[in-house]
Amino acid sequence: MNYIVSIGKYFGMLRYVFSRPERFKVYHTRTFSEIETIGINSLAIVAILSVFMGAVISLQTASNMDSPLLPKYTIGYITRSSTILEFSPTIISLILAGKVGSNIASEVGTMRVTEQIDALEIMGVNSLSYLVLPKVIAAVFFFPFLIIISMGLSLVGGYLAVTTTNLASHEEFVYGIRAFFKMGDIVYALVKTVCFAFIITTVSSFFGYYTKGGALDVGKSSTQAVVWSSICILLANFVLTQLLLL
Amino acid sequence: MIEVKNINKSFGKNHVLHDFSAQFEAGQVNLIIGQSGQGKSVLTKCIVGLLEVDNGNVLYDGRDFSQMDRKERKEIRKEIGMLFQGSALFDSMTVEENIMFPLKMFTKMSKAEMQERADFCLERVNLSGRNKLLPAECSGGMQKRVAIARAISMNPKYLFCDEPNSGLDPSTSILIDNLIKEITYEYNMTTVVITHDMNSVIEIGDHIVFIHTGRNWWQGTKEEIIKTDNKEIIDFVYASKFMKNLKGKLG
Numbered sequence A: 001m002n003y004i005v006s007i008g009k010y011f012g013m014l015r016y017v018f019s020r021p022e023r024f025k026v027y028h029t030r031t032f033s034e035i036e037t038i039g040i041n042s043l044a045i046v047a048i049l050s051v052f053m054g055a056v057i058s059l060q061t062a063s064n065m066d067s068p069l070l071p072k073y074t075i076g077y078i079t080r081s082s083t084i085l086e087f088s089p090t091i092i093s094l095i096l097a098g099k100v101g102s103n104i105a106s107e108v109g110t111m112r113v114t115e116q117i118d119a120l121e122i123m124g125v126n127s128l129s130y131l132v133l134p135k136v137i138a139a140v141f142f143f144p145f146l147i148i149i150s151m152g153l154s155l156v157g158g159y160l161a162v163t164t165t166n167l168a169s170h171e172e173f174v175y176g177i178r179a180f181f182k183m184g185d186i187v188y189a190l191v192k193t194v195c196f197a198f199i200i201t202t203v204s205s206f207f208g209y210y211t212k213g214g215a216l217d218v219g220k221s222s223t224q225a226v227v228w229s230s231i232c233i234l235l236a237n238f239v240l241t242q243l244l245l246l
Numbered sequence B: 001m002i003e004v005k006n007i008n009k010s011f012g013k014n015h016v017l018h019d020f021s022a023q024f025e026a027g028q029v030n031l032i033i034g035q036s037g038q039g040k041s042v043l044t045k046c047i048v049g050l051l052e053v054d055n056g057n058v059l060y061d062g063r064d065f066s067q068m069d070r071k072e073r074k075e076i077r078k079e080i081g082m083l084f085q086g087s088a089l090f091d092s093m094t095v096e097e098n099i100m101f102p103l104k105m106f107t108k109m110s111k112a113e114m115q116e117r118a119d120f121c122l123e124r125v126n127l128s129g130r131n132k133l134l135p136a137e138c139s140g141g142m143q144k145r146v147a148i149a150r151a152i153s154m155n156p157k158y159l160f161c162d163e164p165n166s167g168l169d170p171s172t173s174i175l176i177d178n179l180i181k182e183i184t185y186e187y188n189m190t191t192v193v194i195t196h197d198m199n200s201v202i203e204i205g206d207h208i209v210f211i212h213t214g215r216n217w218w219q220g221t222k223e224e225i226i227k228t229d230n231k232e233i234i235d236f237v238y239a240s241k242f243m244k245n246l247k248g249k250l251g
Helices: A002-017 A024-063 A073-113 A116-123 A127-164 A170-178 A183-209 A215-245 B040-048 B070-077 B095-106 B111-124 B140-152 B170-187 B198-204 B222-227 B231-237 B241-250
Strands: B002-011 B014-024 B028-033 B055-060 B080-083 B158-162 B190-195 B207-212 B215-220
Touching: A002 A127, A002 A183, A024 A073, A024 A127, A024 B095, A073 A116, A073 A127, A073 A170, A073 A183, A073 A215, A116 A127, A116 B070, A116 B080, A116 B095, A127 A170, A127 A183, A183 A215, B002 B040, B014 B040, B014 B055, B014 B190, B014 B207, B028 B040, B028 B170, B028 B198, B040 B158, B040 B190, B080 B140, B095 B111, B095 B140, B111 B140, B140 B170, B158 B170, B170 B190, B170 B198, B190 B198, B198 B222, B207 B222, B207 B231, B215 B222, B215 B231, B222 B231
Parallel strands: B014 B215, B028 B190, B028 B207, B080 B158, B158 B190
Antiparallel strands: B002 B014, B002 B055, B207 B215
């Protein structure tokens, strides 16, 4: 029963988040500030994870290729496919759910328990729209860039791993990356990313906004935000894969 | 003037406010006093609309706030200033940005005009030149004064203060009390202050409402509260040894 109430509350929240902003200029400034906080500040972790993720994928692929009938370029091909289709959009989004989601929930939750949200409401500001909308726009706009960077760096990581260990040559790996390429895969990955960005920001804001109590409860909200964002990402991933790929 | 008519508020089975009615006049400092857990904060939150009343009416100069939709309430809220117990300053903004925030959101003032208004409000609360400080760099008393400056930046008609003296030393408390009193008279605001502090009652209270078990138990002036023989009020007012001794000395 509680879950149904929470789902209803979540959609009720979205109605206020997407209502007309009071002053576009203020929202505009806030959106750029959020791009920096939740987007640009995530670049380093995304870059490090992507390079190592790509390297591990290519090494594991190479180590599992026992049959001499399989051409070496398969390493590049599988690295590219798994990176673009799944690892970059989904795994990086799960990592971002942890980093960005907990940040959003604790920020909004702290504002709730220190009465800053009440202060906004008393002034006549739509607090949900003011606090959440810039985060949603920033994430939906910037996460696709992060994922494109992640895709590129994963392939670089994979390339470095296999070429330095002589598991495949430069030509073989690059040929594999380019083999059977479909632009639709990139579109699919970016559509997923946009959905995941929306999920991370709104679910985390939901848990932060409806925090009750004190510092301990802010911590709980932050944990719940990460857990539920991750679950929602996995569910959405399943649904989107069914809809877009099959 | 703010009128509260027969409001009730429950949280599940916990009935907090029982048919509460009161009037808060303009140009006066109206105090709501009472022990902890009697419904003071719930009452204030119901008056400003942070909590919905179960039934009853809240009228701002005859305008029924409890019957208004979100859009109409938003217009009334632009006339309300509120000082929260913990100041509730936006910690990512400087002192000046906090004061300019409502102006940015709801007025068409130029940057220079907003700056001028922020400087004026800071001067009014004796904090000139502290524009660029962050709330974390301010003391508790300074934070309260910045919150007052933010509350008056839009020239509100109604000012609510939730325990303005909590966590402050006696001299800073007097400073905050006097500030609230001065701006109330200066701008003819309807000011409602929630307090436990008997010193505030004596210093600034024009009209006092004593809330007990969620009911308007007693109301009157500060002269009347000292002379009343109402048992609950005597228990509240003379709870401290200091007040008991004072009463004994004064006979």
